[in-house]
Amino acid sequence: MISRGVKAPELTVAGWLNTDEPxxxxxxxxxxxxxxxxxxxxPGCVTHGLPQAAAxxxxxxxxxVQVIGLHSVFEHHHVMTPDALKVFVxxxxxxxxIAIDLPSDSGPVPVMMxxxxxxxxPSLVLIDKDGTIRFTQLGRVNDMQVGNMIGRLLA
Amino acid sequence: MISRGVKAPELTVAGWLNTDEPxxxxxxxxxxxxxxxxxxxxPGCVTHGLPQAAAxxxxxxxxxVQVIGLHSVFEHHHVMTPDALKVFVxxxxxxxxIAIDLPSDSGPVPVMMxxxxxxxxPSLVLIDKDGTIRFTQLGRVNDMQVGNMIGRLLA
Amino acid sequence: MISRGVKAPELTVAGWLNTDEPxxxxxxxxxxxxxxxxxxxxPGCVTHGLPQAAAxxxxxxxxxVQVIGLHSVFEHHHVMTPDALKVFVxxxxxxxxIAIDLPSDSGPVPVMMxxxxxxxxPSLVLIDKDGTIRFTQLGRVNDMQVGNMIGRLLA
Amino acid sequence: MISRGVKAPELTVAGWLNTDEPxxxxxxxxxxxxxxxxxxxxPGCVTHGLPQAAAxxxxxxxxxVQVIGLHSVFEHHHVMTPDALKVFVxxxxxxxxIAIDLPSDSGPVPVMMxxxxxxxxPSLVLIDKDGTIRFTQLGRVNDMQVGNMIGRLLA
Numbered sequence: 001m002i003s004r005g006v007k008a009p010e011l012t013v014a015g016w017l018n019t020d021e022p023x024x025x026x027x028x029x030x031x032x033x034x035x036x037x038x039x040x041x042x043p044g045c046v047t048h049g050l051p052q053a054a055a056x057x058x059x060x061x062x063x064x065v066q067v068i069g070l071h072s073v074f075e076h077h078h079v080m081t082p083d084a085l086k087v088f089v090x091x092x093x094x095x096x097x098i099a100i101d102l103p104s105d106s107g108p109v110p111v112m113m114x115x116x117x118x119x120x121x122p123s124l125v126l127i128d129k130d131g132t133i134r135f136t137q138l139g140r141v142n143d144m145q146v147g148n149m150i151g152r153l154l155a
Numbered sequence: 156m157i158s159r160g161v162k163a164p165e166l167t168v169a170g171w172l173n174t175d176e177p178x179x180x181x182x183x184x185x186x187x188x189x190x191x192x193x194x195x196x197x198p199g200c201v202t203h204g205l206p207q208a209a210a211x212x213x214x215x216x217x218x219x220v221q222v223i224g225l226h227s228v229f230e231h232h233h234v235m236t237p238d239a240l241k242v243f244v245x246x247x248x249x250x251x252x253i254a255i256d257l258p259s260d261s262g263p264v265p266v267m268m269x270x271x272x273x274x275x276x277p278s279l280v281l282i283d284k285d286g287t288i289r290f291t292q293l294g295r296v297n298d299m300q301v302g303n304m305i306g307r308l309l310a
Numbered sequence: 311m312i313s314r315g316v317k318a319p320e321l322t323v324a325g326w327l328n329t330d331e332p333x334x335x336x337x338x339x340x341x342x343x344x345x346x347x348x349x350x351x352x353p354g355c356v357t358h359g360l361p362q363a364a365a366x367x368x369x370x371x372x373x374x375v376q377v378i379g380l381h382s383v384f385e386h387h388h389v390m391t392p393d394a395l396k397v398f399v400x401x402x403x404x405x406x407x408i409a410i411d412l413p414s415d416s417g418p419v420p421v422m423m424x425x426x427x428x429x430x431x432p433s434l435v436l437i438d439k440d441g442t443i444r445f446t447q448l449g450r451v452n453d454m455q456v457g458n459m460i461g462r463l464l465a
Numbered sequence: 466m467i468s469r470g471v472k473a474p475e476l477t478v479a480g481w482l483n484t485d486e487p488x489x490x491x492x493x494x495x496x497x498x499x500x501x502x503x504x505x506x507x508p509g510c511v512t513h514g515l516p517q518a519a520a521x522x523x524x525x526x527x528x529x530v531q532v533i534g535l536h537s538v539f540e541h542h543h544v545m546t547p548d549a550l551k552v553f554v555x556x557x558x559x560x561x562x563i564a565i566d567l568p569s570d571s572g573p574v575p576v577m578m579x580x581x582x583x584x585x586x587p588s589l590v591l592i593d594k595d596g597t598i599r600f601t602q603l604g605r606v607n608d609m610q611v612g613n614m615i616g617r618l619l620a
Contacts, residue, residue, distance in 0.1 A: 041239075041246050046201060055609055076246075079239035084196075087231045091196050144520055147609035151616025210454055299365055302454035306461025351549075351556050356511060386556075389549035394506075397541045401506050 004134055008033070008127045009115040012102055013070075015082060017089050019097035025131055028066050032153045033127040037070040037101075037113065040080050040088040042121045048140050049122030050094065056146065057096040065150060069098035072113040072121060077103070128153045159289055163188070163282045164270040167257055168225075170237060172244050174252035180286055183221050187308045190280040192225040192256075192268065195235050195243040197276045203295050204277030205249065211301065212251040220305060224253035227268040227276060232258070283308045314444055318343070318437045319425040322412055323380075325392060327399050329407035335441055338376050342463045345435040347380040347411075347423065350390050350398040352431045358450050359432030360404065366456065367406040375460060379408035382423040382431060387413070438463045469599055473498070473592045474580040477567055478535075480547060482554050484562035490596055493531050497618045500590040502535040502566075502578065505545050505553040507586045513605050514587030515559065521611065522561040530615060534563035537578040537586060542568070593618045 008025055016022050025033060036053040038045035050069070057067040073080045082100055089098060101110035116125060119138050126135040126149055135149055163180055171177050180188060191208040193200035205224070212222040228235045237255055244253060256265035271280060274293050281290040281304055290304055318335055326332050335343060346363040348355035360379070367377040383390045392410055399408060411420035426435060429448050436445040436459055445459055473490055481487050490498060501518040503510035515534070522532040538545045547565055554563060566575035581590060584603050591600040591614055600614055 041242055043247050052609075055607075059609060059613070076242045079234075079236070079242050081234070084234035084239065087196055087234050091231075092198055142520075142608070144517075144524060144608040144612035147612025147614075148524070148616035148619075149612075151613035151618075152620040153616075154613075155617040155620030207454075210452075214454060214458070297365075297453070299362075299369060299453040299457035302457025302459075303369070303461035303464075304457075306458035306463075307465040308461075309458075310462040310465030351552055353557055386552045389544075389546070389552050391544070394544035394549065397506055397544050401541075402508050 004136065006133050008035075008125070008131055008133050009112075011068075011099055012111055012115070013099040014102045015100040017086060017098040017100070018095060023066070023068060023097055023099070025127065029131055030129050031063060032065045032129060032150055034065060034067045034150070035070055035116075035125040035127065036067065037072045037116070037118050037121055037123040037125070039073055039075070039121045040071065040085055041076065044140065045122040046092075049124070050092065052141075052143060052146065053096065054094060055143070056150070059147075060150070064154060067096040069094065069096060070101055070112060071098060072101040072110050072118065072123075073103075074109045074113060074120075077108065126150065126153065159291065161288050163190075163280070163286055163288050164267075166223075166254055167266055167270070168254040169257045170255040172241060172253040172255070173250060178221070178223060178252055178254070180282065184286055185284050186218060187220045187284060187305055188282040189220060189222045189305070190225055190271075190282065191222065192227045192271070192273050192276055192278040192280070194228055194230075194276045195226065195240055196231065199295065200277040201247075204279070205247065207296070207298060207301065208251065209249060210298070211305070214302075215305070219309060222251040224249065224251060225256055225267060226253060227256040227265050227273065227278075228258075229264045229268060229275075232263065281305065281308065314446065316443050318345075318435070318441055318443050319422075321378075321380075321409055322421055322425070323409040324412045325410045327396060327408040327410070328405060333376070333378060333407055333409070335437065339441055340439050341373060342375045342439060342460055343437040344375060344377045344460070345380055345426075345437065346377065347382045347426070347428050347431055347433040347435070349383055349385075349431045350381065350395055351386060354450065355432040356402075359434070360402065362451070362453060362456065363406065364404060365453070366460070369457075370460070374464060377406040379404065379406060380411055380422060381408060382411040382420050382428065382433075383413075384419045384423060384430075387418065436460065436463065469601065471598050473500075473590070473596055473598050474577075476533075476535075476564055477576055477580070478564040479567045480565040482551060482563040482565070483560060488531070488533060488562055488564070490592065494596055495594050496528060497530045497594060497615055498592040499530060499532045499615065500535055500581075500592065501532065502537045502581070502583050502586055502588040502590070504538055504540075504586045505536065505550055506541065509605065510587040511557075514589070515557065517606070517608060517611065518561060519559060520608065521615070524612075525615070529619060532561040534559065534561060535566055535577060536563060537566040537575050537583065537588075538568075539574045539578060539585075542573065591615065591618065 034056050101112045123138050128134045256267045278293050283289050411422045433448050438444045499521050566577045588603050593599045
């Protein structure tokens with residue numbers, strides 16, 4: 001994963017769901033950004049990661065904490081398409097903005113996933129009010145710990 | 156749903172996963188058959204129905220109880236394709252035989268779903284050793300109740 | 311534990327809660343009896359065993375399946391008294407009949423627990439319609455399995 | 466409950482478990498204090514409150530966050546005695562310091578519970594590094610929210 005303490009690279013994505021206009025990290029200074037990288041057919045994402053992202057989206061006002069889903073498909077590209085994602089987001093009633101990671105010209109791992117050096121899904125990335133990455137983790141993170149870290153970044 | 160007490164119509168499906176040769180209800184006389192109709196992007200199926208089907212598959216010897224998944228797509232057909240189902244079954248590590256319901260010429264509801272008169276997914280259908288439908292339910296059924304019904308049919 | 315297949319010994323207990331008159335196994339022929347042995351300060355009993363007993367009590371008519379709690383205190387006798395049990399049963403809103411196992415003259419293990427040869431709590435004992443013990447287990451049993459066994463005994 | 470923003474009253478209790486010497490809030494300046502008021506036979510405390518307190522105790526170093534259980538018995542005093550509490554704490558493997566609230570001369574509600582103006586159990590009280598009460602709540606608080614508040618107080 002990308003080193004903590006490094007400035008988060010700007011979002012370069014292929015498209016968005018659940019938002020009228022694209023989000024840019026640069027314009028989110030002053031807010032804590034919770035970036036949740038997932039794949040729609042990844043069981044750990046569906047069972048733990050996305051419900052946690054939805055819970056964060058529920059708990060905080062969006063001018064305090066901005067939750068962003070990042071659909072980073074690095075396998076089975078032929079079935080985890082943007083069209084399939086739209087159905088998934090509709091059926092699972094996800095309400096927070098979701099970015100579609102930009103496919104790479106040179107391999108299966110999409111661009112944003114490369115830039116963030118993520119090793120798989122689900123991955124959680126916490127970005128502070130200044131745009132600096134303060135936490136990244138592959139796999140399950142418990143709710144109390146996530147709440148704790150966001151609370152620290154908000155204080 | 157189809158009336159309980161009626162003989163289960165034979166499986167007419169487009170294909171199978173997790174089995175070398177197609178299953179036929181007629182050849183399963185003497186076993187209790189648990190038919191779990193689902194769609195791969197249906198949250199209730201993913202959260203409750205499929206884990207329950209997997210638990211039944213784990214608990215019983217397959218010559219006592221045969222679990223069969225039935226992928227009955229009645230909406231969003233363009234993304235819940237057989238190819239997508241294959242990835243889903245692989246990622247969720249489902250081990251029991253899964254039939255792909257036969258698309259209908261005349262509408263969105265596939266053939267087997269029509270024959271069984273299922274109203275949605277997840278749907279649970281229990282078939283006794285003689286091939287008679289003894290229970291059908293749309294939605295969540297609790298584990299104790301399912302165990303109880305299967306136990307009665309086995310006795 | 312007592313061998314399965316043996317006739318269940320009659321209940322010899324110090325008192326009852328949640329029933330106007332003492333229950334006798336002999337008078338319960340024709341019903342399946344679910345005996346749940348517990349201690350009020352046993353975490354596994356509180357978390358899994360007693361909620362499962364309550365779920366069985368909810369699921370079945372009592373003329374089909376009679377759930378009986380058995381408070382078998384074999385340690386910390388000075389604080390798991392009948393008075394404490396009354397408060398516990400009230401606070402946890404247990405509704406099924408609960409027998410207070412008879413203290414032994416000769417040691418910490420109470421009489422009924424000895425007769426059933428139970429090794430600890432929670433213990434589940436299933437007795438068929440003829441009064442024969444058909445299953446005993448120390449520790450957690452999953453809901454589907456319990457439902458399955460009761461279903462078989464009812465059929 | 467006591468108004469948030471008020472200085473927490475010093476602990477005046479009848480005894481302690483899980484600590485060699487009594488804790489005093491005054492000596493905990495610089496640490497966040499999580500006070501969890503409970504009764505050993507209160508189902509909500511056993512199911513949610515105490516496991517949450519244990520999770521906080523696990524997550525943080527005790528020089529950052531000091532978890533303190535407060536056994537505030539306001540009903541059924543005859544069975545929720547200090548002796549019974551000792552067994553409970555042993556059986557549930559609670560490891561954090563637990564204070565036994567001081568019985569009152571004038572009524573069923575113990576002294577510390579009165580001073581904090583708690584309305585029942587479980588109650589959660591968060592005290593900041595300066596000894597000021599920053600949050601109180603009767604009933605269940607979700608883990609993410611608790612983590613968030615502690616994180617803010619630590620920052």
